[in-house]
Amino acid sequence: MTLSVSSAFDSGNIRLVSTREDGFDLEIVTDHQSDFYQWFHFRVVGGAGKALTLRIVNAGGSAYPDGWPNYKACVSEDRESWFRADTAYEDKVLTIRHTPASNSVWFAYFAPYSMERHHDLVAAAAGCEGVTVASLGKTLDGQDVDYLSVGEGPRQVWMFARQHPGESMAEWWMEGAIERLTDPHDPVARSLRKRATFHLVPNMNPDGSRRGHLRTNAAGVNLNREWHAPTTERSPEVLHVRNRMDETGVDFAIDIHGDEAIPYVFLAGFEGIPSLTEQQVANYDAYQKALARRSPDFQYKHGYARAGKGKANMSMSTNQLAERFGCVAMTLEMPFKDNDDLPDPVHGWSPERSKLLAHACLDALHEIVEDLR
Numbered sequence: 001m002t003l004s005v006s007s008a009f010d011s012g013n014i015r016l017v018s019t020r021e022d023g024f025d026l027e028i029v030t031d032h033q034s035d036f037y038q039w040f041h042f043r044v045v046g047g048a049g050k051a052l053t054l055r056i057v058n059a060g061g062s063a064y065p066d067g068w069p070n071y072k073a074c075v076s077e078d079r080e081s082w083f084r085a086d087t088a089y090e091d092k093v094l095t096i097r098h099t100p101a102s103n104s105v106w107f108a109y110f111a112p113y114s115m116e117r118h119h120d121l122v123a124a125a126a127g128c129e130g131v132t133v134a135s136l137g138k139t140l141d142g143q144d145v146d147y148l149s150v151g152e153g154p155r156q157v158w159m160f161a162r163q164h165p166g167e168s169m170a171e172w173w174m175e176g177a178i179e180r181l182t183d184p185h186d187p188v189a190r191s192l193r194k195r196a197t198f199h200l201v202p203n204m205n206p207d208g209s210r211r212g213h214l215r216t217n218a219a220g221v222n223l224n225r226e227w228h229a230p231t232t233e234r235s236p237e238v239l240h241v242r243n244r245m246d247e248t249g250v251d252f253a254i255d256i257h258g259d260e261a262i263p264y265v266f267l268a269g270f271e272g273i274p275s276l277t278e279q280q281v282a283n284y285d286a287y288q289k290a291l292a293r294r295s296p297d298f299q300y301k302h303g304y305a306r307a308g309k310g311k312a313n314m315s316m317s318t319n320q321l322a323e324r325f326g327c328v329a330m331t332l333e334m335p336f337k338d339n340d341d342l343p344d345p346v347h348g349w350s351p352e353r354s355k356l357l358a359h360a361c362l363d364a365l366h367e368i369v370e371d372l373r
């Protein structure tokens with residue numbers, strides 16, 4: 001059978017450069033109207049039993065070349081279970097070697113979270129007791145910015161994910177959070193729903209997700225640099241969400257991401273905002289400590305450098321929300337690679353671990369929720 005490659009599907013991204021007997025030379029395509037690229041997702045047909053060599057020849061010029069050393073590509077034949085394939089990064093080329101059992105095999109930067117699965121997630125949640133579903137508005141491609149709310153408590157908790165669409169682990173995290181928050185039996189969820197109202201945006205960037213982008217929306221705009229001044233032309237997704245936040249208020253916000261290079265789970269806070277208060281810092285620290293107690297996948301030794309006083313980038317959601325609402329806000333980063341404190345050579349960081357981390361994040365929130373405000 002002839003070997004072929006395709007990416008003409010939801011979140012597909014690859015360009016064929018050349019074909020060999022045992023595989024392909026490939027390139028990742030940049031986000032539309034942007035120079036960012038790193039997300040790949042493609043299917044190889046006709047490779048059963050062949051020792052395939054797939055070379056991504058423009059890996060060295062990607063947005064985060066530090067993401068490639070020690071990275072293993074994700075591979076699946078049933079599109080349910082994803083494993084890590086033998087992968088090497090040398091001379092700016094990422095080489096994936098894999099012998100598929102079947103004639104249809106899928107490769108991706110991380111286990112994809114399709115827009116179809118997104119709609120299944122929203123539909124399942126919509127059917128749960130006490131859940132309100134709404135569209136906060138339209139994206140540039142005309143998709144809905146889906147929003148769920150659950151709970152009747154006085155504290156306003158916002159959880160949102162996938163401003164950067166290639167960080168699909170963020171929506172796996174949301175799936176874990178939503179499943180748990182809507183569980184009628186779970187005691188932590190029941191208690192949280194009594195103490196807080198949850199506002200959930202499982203996918204902030206459906207256009208970038210469907211287009212197979214790494215970091216931007218349909219106009220090539222990085223949504224997490226728009227929070228100070230979102231516009232209908234550039235960043236309607238942020239505008240819709242921020243407008244709703246202005247209506248509800250925010251006491252706790254968590255923005256879910258993935259990091260290409262750092263092989264740990266960590267939080268980034270809002271230390272550099274102009275009107276930082278001791279109470280904000282105390283609540284943030286208490287949350288980090290609670291989460292570290294709850295999950296061995298979380299730590300606070302490795303992470304980003306903290307901004308100095310008054311030096312915060314106010315275009316990022318976490319800083320903008322902490323300043324705007326005087327709330328506790330944070331960016332959660334999960335690895336594309338693995339958590340080096342607790343490595344799993346078969347799966348690396350995975351959808352399952354992302355979902356379990358979301359459960360731990362809710363446990364940690366339950367510990368501090370009474371102290372918010």
Ligand SMILES: [Zn+2]
Nearest residue numbers: 164167257258
């Ligand atoms: Zn991100």
